[in-house]
Amino acid sequence: MIHITDSALNAVQSAITGSSEPVDGLRIMVEAGGCAGYQYKMGLVKEASPDDTVVERGGVKVFIDNSSHELLAGTTIDYVVAIQGSGFTFDNPNAQSSCSCGKSFG
Template sequence: MINLTDSALNAVRNAISAADKPVDGLRIMVEAGGCAGFKYNLGLVDQIDPDDTVIERDGVRVFIDMQSHEHLAGTTIDFVVALEGSGFTFENPNAKASCGCGKSFA
């Protein structure tokens, strides 16, 4: 299971309401790359892939593809506003290491 904090849910809701076209939800993917081996990729999407896992909380739908699901199981996603910058953070129990930016893990 993947958990989104209230702050993350509000950030997704705001992004959806500001989108130029209809949005079905947020896609979260893990891709090869980044300085630690894997990187998180988030984006709004207008349709679901039939193989996606769908998580819905308080009206916000999150889509996760089959390959990414094993890397994200148990992850808590937050949205943090800080002087250094605002953005999503990932507390991922599957990560053995992560880079300083928090967007890449091994």
């Protein structure tokens, strides 16, 4: 299971509220790529896919596809506001290495 901080939850809720299209939730997945081997992908979606695991917190649905589920198990997703830039961060206990930007892992 993944964990979503209050800050990340608020950022997703704001994005859903501000969307011009109907949105059912946030899709998070892992794809091959990035400088460390795997990269995180996320975006708002209209509906879940049939093979998604659905995590709901505070009325926000997060969809995780089955192929990413194992790589994301135990991950904490946060939203950080900083001078250098704001964005989502991933604290993934399955990552053996990561790149300096924090968006990919191996």
